[in-house]
Amino acid sequence: MKLITISGLDGSGKSTQIDMLKNYFESQNKKVFYFHAIEFGIAKKIVEFRNKYCLICKMTGKCKTKKKKSVTRANFFQIILRRIFLMIDILRFKKLSKKLELSGHDFILSDRYFYDSIINIYYLRNSSKKIRCENFIKIPDIAIYLETDPEIIMSRDRKPDQGIEYLKTKKRLYDDKYSSWNMKLINGNQEKEIVFEDIKELIS
Numbered sequence: 001m002k003l004i005t006i007s008g009l010d011g012s013g014k015s016t017q018i019d020m021l022k023n024y025f026e027s028q029n030k031k032v033f034y035f036h037a038i039e040f041g042i043a044k045k046i047v048e049f050r051n052k053y054c055l056i057c058k059m060t061g062k063c064k065t066k067k068k069k070s071v072t073r074a075n076f077f078q079i080i081l082r083r084i085f086l087m088i089d090i091l092r093f094k095k096l097s098k099k100l101e102l103s104g105h106d107f108i109l110s111d112r113y114f115y116d117s118i119i120n121i122y123y124l125r126n127s128s129k130k131i132r133c134e135n136f137i138k139i140p141d142i143a144i145y146l147e148t149d150p151e152i153i154m155s156r157d158r159k160p161d162q163g164i165e166y167l168k169t170k171k172r173l174y175d176d177k178y179s180s181w182n183m184k185l186i187n188g189n190q191e192k193e194i195v196f197e198d199i200k201e202l203i204s
Contacts, residue, residue: 001101003138004203005113008146008174009167010160011153012188013195017146018111020196021203030106037112040093043085072162074124082124086117087133094138113140115181122173123166142203145178146195147171148188 004021006014018034025032038044074082093114100108114137122128150167153159160167178185186198 001097001105001107002141003097003108003110004142004144005110005115005140006144006146006199007113007115007119007178007183008188009148009150009153009170010162011156011158011167012146012148013192014111014146016192017196017199018109020192021199022109024196024200025107025109031104032107032109033100033105035093035108035110035113037089037110037114037117040096041085041089041117042092043082071120071124072166079121079125082117082121083131083133086114086121087136089117090114090133090136090138097138110140113143115143115177115183119170119173119177122177123170128173128176139182143181143183144199144202145174145183145185146188147174147178147185152189 006017008014022032022034097108118131118134121131150164150171153167154164184202186195186202188195190198
């Protein structure tokens with residue numbers, strides 16, 4: 001079983017490429033598992049639990065209907081909590097990987113892998129100093145960095161609500177770290193079909 005991950009800026013096209021890759025492998029009768037680090041995360045599970053059982057949610061519906069804003073700031077305690085949750089998620093994923101391998105899956109395709117979560121922590125604490133949980137990440141068979149210019153992203157129909165300065169700062173973090181994480185660089189500024197052909201060539 002191979003683990004293939006695509007990382008990059010918000011709006012760079014990660015989800016689109018993972019979806020295309022999933023369809024491509026399934027057309028070859030491969031057994032594929034789609035993984036999304038945020039959706040898998042224990043923090044997401046806690047929010048879902050709160051929304052399901054919170055009395056305020058049940059009586060007013062406010063928790064469920066309130067639009068979620070992207071996080072661009074965090075205090076010291078919130079950053080520590082993110083690091084703890086990330087470590088738990090990394091260990092949970094290793095257990096999941098073993099289970100999927102035993103069940104005969106050919107691929108795990110990851111949109112927003114743990115590298116993206118680490119970049120978010122770097123951004124929030126304004127430092128790219130290595131954190132301990134990086135040492136425990138399951139190393140992908142192929143890790144892709146979809147390098148996309150912030151200006152290109154902001155010109156697309158679906159653009160992140162955090163704004164261009166946020167994207168520029170995160171791009172500097174990705175550019176600084178991707179080679180040390182052994183990521184293969186793919187130009188995300190191209191049309192999605194061309195990007196996909198580049199990805200297929202890389203994984204072949």
